[in-house]
Amino acid sequence: MKKIEAVIRPSKFEEVKQALGKLGIKGMTVTDVLGCGLQHGQREIYRGTEFIKLLPKVKMEVVVQDTSLEQVIETITSVARTGEVGDGKIFIYPVDTAVRIRTGESGDDAI
């Protein structure tokens, strides 16, 4: 079981979510985050001072069985890509186990 954490452009979120829906991925948890990387940030002005602000990104967390891993990564990569700096990253983490609170099921059954 793996957790796929994708940090993407907010404007791409809708498309990615639908693409995952088509793969049969129903569950995900989503968070508003700010990020920086090669794409530095937005230049803002406050009463004569200019400064750089982190960029809004969307973090999607999807826990999947090992078998779906490749497919999900590929889908996200291809749908979220615009080719311009700032498209984001996908990180893969190991997951020990999962529990479905409603039923108490655990492991692969829970996701």
Add this chain to the structure above:
Amino acid sequence: MKKIEAVIRPSKFEEVKQALGKLGIKGMTVTDVLGCGLQHGQREIYRGTEFIKLLPKVKMEVVVQDTSLEQVIETITSVARTGEVGDGKIFIYPVDTAVRIRTGESGDDAI
């Protein structure tokens, strides 16, 4: 050392937190998230268009020593359960180590 990540109903958060407090768990980090799963989302209307919106959930992250793991999972599972779809999930992740910034302590002492 493990990280317990529980995605639960916002209305259950208070109870869960207090239950953990009784177990002696003092530390946790909490985030507002949106989620979907078997429970799809809320139907909303905007000027004649209907659409489905992700549901607000609360993500609690608690890093615990391996020995407390079972007890914490059980507590969260039982307190956060309503039995209706949308109760949420618990994910368990391995943690390499932890550091307490104030003192520089690391490992089990830090949590």
Add this chain to the structure above:
Amino acid sequence: MKKIEAVIRPSKFEEVKQALGKLGIKGMTVTDVLGCGLQHGQREIYRGTEFIKLLPKVKMEVVVQDTSLEQVIETITSVARTGEVGDGKIFIYPVDTAVRIRTGESGDDAI
């Protein structure tokens, strides 16, 4: 490849970010969170009822190559420290891999 997750005081964020910038760390993802630990929370009042509220913290996530790990941890620890309870924690998690969406690169090249 490791994920460094630091939960720090909001007022220290700017300094930490700049210190990391000097180390050559360009990428990070940042989230507003609430937390409690030894530092309980803020006492608030609502129409005669007093209650305790979780404290705002900032969660920084930085995925780094194993080689930079020590240095980053040390930098965060020293810069974010005030010595008073509530300075926060650093957690280190294993990462299986990373993918740069824009190019499809994966592994160490992606971060």
Add this chain to the structure above:
Amino acid sequence: MKVTEMLGRLHWRMIAILTAILIAVPGLALASEEGINSADNAFILIASALVMLMIPGLALFYGGMTSRKNVINTIMMCFTCLCMISVTWVLWGYTLAFGTSLGGLLGGLDFIGFRDVGMEPVDNLAHATFASFQMMFAALTIALVAGALVERMRFGAFVIFALIWSTIVYSPLCHWVWGEGGWIGELGALDFAGGTVVHISSGVAALVGCLVLGARTGFGKRPMPPHHLPMVLLGAALLWFGWFGFNAGSALEAGALAASAFMVTQIAAATAAMTWACAEWIRHGKPTLLGAASGCIAGLVTITPAAGFVGPLAAIAMGFGGGLFCFYGVTVLKHRLGYDDSLDVFGIHGIGGTWGALATGIFAVEAIGGTPGLLEGNAAQLGIQAVSVLATYVFVGVMTFIILKAVGAVVPLRAGKNDEDIGLDSALHGENGYSDYIGGGVLTREAHGIPATARTEAAY
């Protein structure tokens, strides 16, 4: 005297009289023929606009105090009162309150559908001005009640309740106090701008309402603090601003009485805000903005019945009492009694209104409003005030209970548990107060194949 001279004198007499009449005519035209004094008319029109603004002000005041997931529902309840009651006021509300009195108990149907309500004068104002001004009062009163019911009442049930309540509680009560021949007015009770009609009545209805509905899920187990305090402050500010129209406008003219009412309104509001904040400072060690904002409303409520009857120092005394009693009611009494008046409508409007109505009987000054109070030796006035308060409590309390039970027999009053959990905004209105980034967090319908006609449990 010669005849010619007589004629000559008559001639002059005629000229003088004609002159007098001609010159007096414009005056007459203003004072009795057309009757509308444009300064007064302008003032009351603006005052009406100010009172209108109080209702969205109230919506924000209340909306900011609820939790984030119920802000839309709360605002919608207030806003619906503004709109719905404006229409029913035209159709039947106004005439039931201000039509020719049927035995001092109810207005007749003379003005049904705003018949004859238009440009013709009523005393110094155009009839349309007076009717519009009163329209805002009617809408505001029932909107005030909403604050006690929010976060759990079903929207549809509230709409029906509000409609009936405004018709068979507000209109009659308004007639009793302000209608020509209304029995409370005839009694000599003083209520300048609505201490009984607006505030006690809404406060009592709120109390009965929240008792009938029962507490919000989780009440008492966790605090339910305001989700947006600057919005609360904004709402309080608009209320305060509008209240000048409410109180000074109730002079129904733009002269010295309006000025006096304006002045004491400001003083009482300010005093009560400070009183509440200081009480908190002493009791909890910290003065809160919510306390100051609640205090100013308490002061405004308190001075409402007295605005045209008391002077500046009495306004300080009344404001101080209003701040203190309401603070006590909201922070101590409520917790002891254990009822869940979500946004403390009874604690502020009920308690403040009651104190204000009684204090009017104490502090009234003959030189200002024509009636002396207790301090000027007229103890009877306090008795009359007490009777009017009591009558309002009993009438409104009983009627509200009956109406709610009747409505509850037809449609459920409370939202379902699940709707309360996810929030009434989404459940009942299909809306969210704030939508965040995340592309609006939208899952398109098609992706899940949910039919557009699917409805959640409490949609109606």
Add this chain to the structure above:
Amino acid sequence: MKVTEMLGRLHWRMIAILTAILIAVPGLALASEEGINSADNAFILIASALVMLMIPGLALFYGGMTSRKNVINTIMMCFTCLCMISVTWVLWGYTLAFGTSLGGLLGGLDFIGFRDVGMEPVDNLAHATFASFQMMFAALTIALVAGALVERMRFGAFVIFALIWSTIVYSPLCHWVWGEGGWIGELGALDFAGGTVVHISSGVAALVGCLVLGARTGFGKRPMPPHHLPMVLLGAALLWFGWFGFNAGSALEAGALAASAFMVTQIAAATAAMTWACAEWIRHGKPTLLGAASGCIAGLVTITPAAGFVGPLAAIAMGFGGGLFCFYGVTVLKHRLGYDDSLDVFGIHGIGGTWGALATGIFAVEAIGGTPGLLEGNAAQLGIQAVSVLATYVFVGVMTFIILKAVGAVVPLRAGKNDEDIGLDSALHGENGYSDYIGGGVLTREAHGIPATARTEAAY
């Protein structure tokens, strides 16, 4: 009669006449010498302030409806209209609208740079009062148009467009309808407070504008719900409040006509809000706050041309129609036609204004505004109204198209794709509506060595 007697009588005659004149003088001074009636003047000054407040109200109404990343740009467009048009109105806008008519088509340059616009009376008002009141109308009209263009139009292009449009579309149109000798006014068309001048004109310009610009990226693929509904409600409330100044103030005096206009304004707004919310309740199972708020604006738009001509029941009928037609236009028609009018300016101001202008011809009552409508047997009036509507559609539609094409030939009209993606607030104004915790999420400039003069693509 003796001469001495004759003289004596003459003497008395003189005294009587002198008396008469002397006594009449203060009256004369008020009525013809100075001419300013201070009650009317006070009323219109306050009304002007209310109309001014409509523009920030509109900014919030619109701003709350856009996505979070475009709220500042949206507000900025409205606020810029308020400021910029106030200045151009002084310089040339007013005189083009209200200067001595050049053949009924345009005002002459008599008042250029507000020459002679000051304390001297124009009828019952100070000239400054009238010119300020009209200034607010001019600023509001073009600000309304912005709502259709937001979330994709480049700010600089909008500024140029607004400047030209206000000069060569608004001022002439205003002259036609309200200027002395303007041809539409001469025709006998009724437009009390701006149904054609303000609402149809902004609605049509909005429609043409959004067609020329093209839809927002992602339009139709994902809903773009309001990011802050309480802000929308606040904006609607300020609009409603200000509209009393707009409509009642258009009586240009503070008497019975103003009162009547005030009353029907309230009634139509309330009715339309309820109509819209009920339509949603029936169609979608849930009434929304956005629906109620949109409805009240639709009602206000509808009653605008009719405010001084119709009675309370006609206001209910007009409000009902306004709510229903605009609801249909916004939720059905727009989707069928597929244009992207971001915040439904045409759907509300265009459709509501058209219905209002025609309905004025139907419901006008002679006893109120002096002109009978269709229901009082004057079918011709409906024809005249139709002509004025048609003329406005054609003139504004063609002119707006030409202006946009001309401006677009000089500077790009649309923001770049990337700017649209990250949001116009940051891209065009270097600002964010809300900055969150995280120490403001700030990376100092030095840390990245970005020169202070670096500019994003669409900075100008």
Add this chain to the structure above:
Amino acid sequence: MKVTEMLGRLHWRMIAILTAILIAVPGLALASEEGINSADNAFILIASALVMLMIPGLALFYGGMTSRKNVINTIMMCFTCLCMISVTWVLWGYTLAFGTSLGGLLGGLDFIGFRDVGMEPVDNLAHATFASFQMMFAALTIALVAGALVERMRFGAFVIFALIWSTIVYSPLCHWVWGEGGWIGELGALDFAGGTVVHISSGVAALVGCLVLGARTGFGKRPMPPHHLPMVLLGAALLWFGWFGFNAGSALEAGALAASAFMVTQIAAATAAMTWACAEWIRHGKPTLLGAASGCIAGLVTITPAAGFVGPLAAIAMGFGGGLFCFYGVTVLKHRLGYDDSLDVFGIHGIGGTWGALATGIFAVEAIGGTPGLLEGNAAQLGIQAVSVLATYVFVGVMTFIILKAVGAVVPLRAGKNDEDIGLDSALHGENGYSDYIGGGVLTREAHGIPATARTEAAY
């Protein structure tokens, strides 16, 4: 002539005279007996309500500009000024400013506790009207000062400071300029609505205050951008709206002078907003909403002393100067001098007020306000204006310094480091502006066993 004829003539004479007297009586009653002109009285009452609204407007304007964690404290400071000063104004503030002059320096105690302040006329207004109008000015002025001190000043210390400052700085200064016999007024200095009394005085106090307090922790190291720009805009809009009451109301009547003041107020605000935004556009490549909003306030400040003295083109010139100088002050000068005026009170009110006071001496037109300025050849007026400015700078500067030092000797002026870090809202008021989901993020007290009486360091 015969005796009978004589009598006859006398008889007629009497009739004519009686007629004259009788007819004149209503006029007399209005003009001298009762004295209150209801149009003027209505106008100033509404104007007072508008000025009241400026203070919550200011609270939102300031509140939106601070960081999220200090929004409540900021709003609370302004709101407390509104409430507290309203009470002290009744008790002693008014009489110190407007009581019978003690040598041109201070008002006597005639009106202590608002003795004799009520329904009797003062010129054309009810005394209560005048006193209420002035009350709002007093409250606003000290509230303006707060903007320079927020995000680090201890609330309790501010309350004491405000109380003293308003008593021994504002009241005397107000007396000097507007009190009968006040020495600056006697000098012939022009200050229509408070350029020196309100704006220079608050600006200078702000500057001294922030120098005494020292900069916020982190100032200069990281930008501290506004946390809620739409709130800033809303505040600016309410300020602008209220300013019509402030400036036009300062005519103290509702005629042509009020109209002229209204008009130039609008023009200067609009011009300055555009000027500031354009200056940014040129300098930074992007016009900001904060810039436009700051600009309109700068313009309003600038025109305040001149509102009743200058014409429309002068208003454009003054607004342009106001926008430019304040822009320069806030974006360049402040950074060079390095002081931390949190929300730029000195940069806008100090600089704008100074420019406005001087420019009044330049642009004043005899035909408008009765006094010619430099451009009409009266160079002396500019000198008088300069003297009044200088006197205000010195008096306010010195007094503010002394008061702050004195207060600081008794209670600490600055909040503790830790309180500043977690935010003054939570530390000093036990509140949070916005509480998010997460069930309110609440840990019940019991769970941690913290006694209810525990207090944080800076609770008082």
